Amino acid sequence: MRIGQLAQSVGVDTQTIRFYERQGLLPPPDRQENGYRIYNEKHGERLAFIRRCRILDLSLAEIHELQRYQDDPHQSCAVVNALLDDHISHVRSQIAALQALEKQLVSLRASCNDDREVAACGVLAGISEGSMHPQQAESSA
Amino acid sequence: MRIGQLAQSVGVDTQTIRFYERQGLLPPPDRQENGYRIYNEKHGERLAFIRRCRILDLSLAEIHELQRYQDDPHQSCAVVNALLDDHISHVRSQIAALQALEKQLVSLRASCNDDREVAACGVLAGISEGSMHPQQAESSA
């Protein structure tokens, strides 16, 4: 199967497939005499795996790591589970950061109604005055 | 004051200041004879405003819009408040997406303990099997 078919069957752009190949996430397929890439079902499964990882918001580096684990199937799967735990904490710290941010924004929003002119806007005043603390999106825990 | 001093006083990198200037968020300052940028307190306030907006995770485009509002101080501040409301809904939809993701990840994680080998890992099996639905990080509401 050629790249367009593979792309359609998995629901990605052909560019994305070539991109994954360049990144080392998909093995370079054989080529026809004219240079066209030829894929088999293995490639399809591999690509689908990558896409499902991306749906889980795993980074390409994390996916790469998972693939390395799959290449050594007899080691303990604790490494896989640890990777997932780490990723869950990535996601949780993002959530926490965003929730703190939301709180800040809502309180800022409450400092103004719509009946003023810009020069007296409570929101702008709140930002300009600035008793704010930086967010930390990711921690290296 | 030169760029290094300004950078230190606001707590950003000098590169970041030049970057904001290129993006049109900071007005180009006067130059010394040797070409060095010279800043005054106005620049400092403007830069600090930008940084506080960034802490609130406002995009550079949103900040730009706020600046345009500030340039027309007699219009109704409803536009400012609307911008903030939009941004709050950006943040909320990010939170919702991440929470849905967290749920998926936690359930995936629960499908494995650490006592297997990679070939039998419940996490990898869960990803490979793939009964997953794509996330939508942002909606164009």
Next chain:
DNA sequence: TTAAAACTATATATCTGCTATAAGGTCAAT
């Protein structure tokens, strides 16, 4: 006085995960 350290300038590359465009080669049908 001179040489090194610290600062400034511009231009360019890097990061993430794609997506889009340009410019061209290949193939089937008309």
Next chain:
DNA sequence: ATTGACCTTATAGCAGATATATAGTTTTAA
């Protein structure tokens, strides 16, 4: 013969910086 659909590579763009390369300037100290 030419259209159209497909394929190839190379390159640029998005956000929001950050890093590097290379060069000129100022300050400090030996």
